[in-house]
Amino acid sequence: MRQPMIDTYEEAIEAVRACGILPLAPLIPDHPSLSGITLPERWHSDTELDPWRWRVRFPGDGIAAYGKFMKKKAILVASDLVPSVRSLLGSSRSIAQRYGDGLISKAAKEVYAIIEEEQGIETRALRAAAGMKAKESKKEFDQALAELQSGFDIVISGVRAPRNEAGEVNGWNSTCFETVEHWMEGAGIPLAPMSADEARSRLQARLGEHSSPQAMAYFAKVFGF
Template sequence: MSNMEEQGMVTTYEEMKEVIDKLGIVPLAALIPGHPSVNGLTKAENWHTDTDLDPWAWRARFPGEGLAAYGKFIRKKAILVAREWFPAYVAAAGSSQSLEERFDSGLCSREALALLQIIRDNQGIETRELRMLADMKAKEKKTAFDNAVTELQGTLDIVISGVKERHNAEGEKNGWNSTSFETAGHWMAENHIPEFKGTRDEAVAWLRNRMEGNWNPASVSWLGKVLSW
């Protein structure tokens, strides 16, 4: 796999799916020491081309097709997690407490709680509408909003469900595409992915077992430290 990383030999969406299925967890850009990333595995000239070979477009296609969960799951960086691995990853890296319980214990921000409540009622909501419903459209509230949605992804409460095109009143594409969000539980249910049946320790053991032979031992060790496994 390290040889593939150096050569940038992944060209198609199907080839990247094979990599994600094998490795289970693949960052969009270099993050885990000694571990491949989408950016490192692909050719720079294919990015942002709006073609079938554009890895930037794949990041929305994977969750949209239920093949991999996507979000800023590790150190506020974008990660793809294979559908087979995601239930164990949620059990191993998420919280056993609800966000309301964490809020009462001072373990989450008020903004994160407010946004999660809106997302629960509006699954697949896009960024602009979410900011509007949360009364966070003002420029001075953008940082708090961004921090809150990143916080919710890091705790596996929500995932990025895709990217929606923005259109003007005439229906024409207008401006940058907008990220949409849904709860992790909803994404799993919609894609017929069962929850992990077991404890956090059992989930960690499941993941480590799948990593064995496919991951660099140093990469496994790094992730374990970051996620306190």
């Protein structure tokens, strides 16, 4: 699929909706990425034309779910495809059930519980609440976040600037997380369960509208078409 170069957030919205699934960096064969359809000098420019800023506007505006959903790489999933992708990458079983069966780690279970309790929690606070502030705990914490994102249990919902006791911005922006159900509800996306067969059918039809044969072959491996 050939996607024209874009300049504005509004054009980026149209690109996400057209592609259905848009990685931030090149990942899918013969398929656009946000970095591939924007000028490199715009990234991290901290202006309205900065795609790095757009990436967290999409989930905030309900345009797309954002997270490391595939191959531990950051992906945007257009809102109309979220139920299908959730059905195929996620699980109908609860976190507690999966932990009981040894399907997820204890760290992932604990991190999920904190996010569920405090939707939109930012990374620093989340790490502290999970008791993983120590340097040697960083790998375990990062793995828990990756595990929950790849299972479509949580999404990146935005960023937040850390503030000191005086309320002044103090440090770099920190990523915020929500459970996928909470984000979907806020974005007005139906939460009704969908069968795997229906999800594959919808996803294949939608992605097939604009994706190349090479990209569809990749999607077929990921989603089991």
